[in-house]
Amino acid sequence: MPNVHQKNTVLKPALPNKDAEDNPCAACEVRSHAVCGALAPADLERFSQTKKMIVLEAGDHLIDEGEPEVFVFSVTDGCLKYFKLLPDGRRQIIGFLFPGDFIGLAKSYNYTSSVEAVTDSSLCRMERRELEKLTESMPNLDRRLHDMASLALADVQGQLLLLGCKTAYERVATFLLLLSKRAGERGMDTNPVDVPMSRDDIADFLGLTTETVSRTFSRLRKDGLIGSDKNRKIEIINEPGLSEIAEGF
Amino acid sequence: MPNVHQKNTVLKPALPNKDAEDNPCAACEVRSHAVCGALAPADLERFSQTKKMIVLEAGDHLIDEGEPEVFVFSVTDGCLKYFKLLPDGRRQIIGFLFPGDFIGLAKSYNYTSSVEAVTDSSLCRMERRELEKLTESMPNLDRRLHDMASLALADVQGQLLLLGCKTAYERVATFLLLLSKRAGERGMDTNPVDVPMSRDDIADFLGLTTETVSRTFSRLRKDGLIGSDKNRKIEIINEPGLSEIAEGF
């Protein structure tokens, strides 16, 4: 079965670096959003010793659906996508991953989705076994994982509503607001919102085709809700209007 | 905003009963599938004292999306559906609930979906606060909740693939196999599979219309994959064939 979406599968360890070796996690900019945000300094030290930094280039393949689930990951930089495939190549992107997001919330013996870098990215990698060991002595960590799973569940349930009920117009509006919101949570620009993924990826996330996504952006532009796409950034001109559309009014 | 799907909102406490008062949980038939399956006898005793039995008739309303999330529930009998609505009445059924299933895995301040009984049902009800208190001293319970959330996440991700990629034919095939599998997990008949919900409910779960669901059942029947619907039971005649369709070959 050919995987039409697969690209390179390179997996490069980050170059060792003095600062990183001294205090790799304490300096992490996204810690407050990540699993490790719940850890006390002492725990953080122990945590940081069991992890390894991973750097990916755009298009690099990190995980193949079905492989034994040995590692879990925490995204520190960039954007990735995780997706499922049908035998004939149809693809559903389950979600996009941003700094602070965790890969491995739905634990199982084998990965249930594939993961690929959308942009150049970096992640912390840890064996699931190690993580489990750590959670036993760090109730905060366990609680944090639980909360993140809880949030992920709510997110994906919202996505069901989108895929099951919403029109193309509503889906794209919802998507833009989602990106904007997630950027805001991470302290990035919410208004000219960064859209790092291709039309193809957006289409496979929204259950549409590239062409429909493209046409829908054009329509939103024509309707004065968004500005034109400049350097992967889209300006939201009429946020309340976009919200109304997204909510299905 | 009128909720076109809402019916009665009655919520009847079960009649007290001697056996139930002596040892209500120890005798529970679905305990092994439920949250409480992870508890030691002593813990079970404490657990059982904080819960209350709830009985619902088909169509009864249990939870309204948006209400403060005070209670969590564990289904002990029957079938329920949980769903989200758009302002104009479009409905997405997120999932069906069977004995052993838990309501409240995605914790938040307000319920994120509504819940309604498909058939006459009964549940155990507990305040979320109480549950949290219990988990602090019962690591098994906590782990069990975590595992159930993990499974729920994997399930709903599979549903994304269905809604985003699959054809009507594939969706209905997937649905029948899902019901059959879930019945099997609970020790019920897997082959003439029980389909307690209406075509309308199935449609809103699969992102289709009633008519399309009905037509699709007819086609599966014509193609010799399933038998006719007898008393809410559907016979799967060609299980491997149905699986191939469901997987998208």
Place this chain on the structure above:
DNA sequence: CGTCGCGTTGATTTTGCTCAAGATGGGTGG
């Protein structure tokens, strides 16, 4: 400067939706 990947736009087709009309069957009351 040419090529290639990506995005946009247009023309046509198709899947599933909408609207409409019967069929079925479980429940109720005479």
Place this chain on the structure above:
DNA sequence: CCACCCATCTTGAGCAAAATCAACGCGACG
């Protein structure tokens, strides 16, 4: 016990939203 009734389900005909097929523009990069 039967007849009727209303829900639900099924089937049909036409329609529409999005998919498919196809062409073209544009910018990046060798």
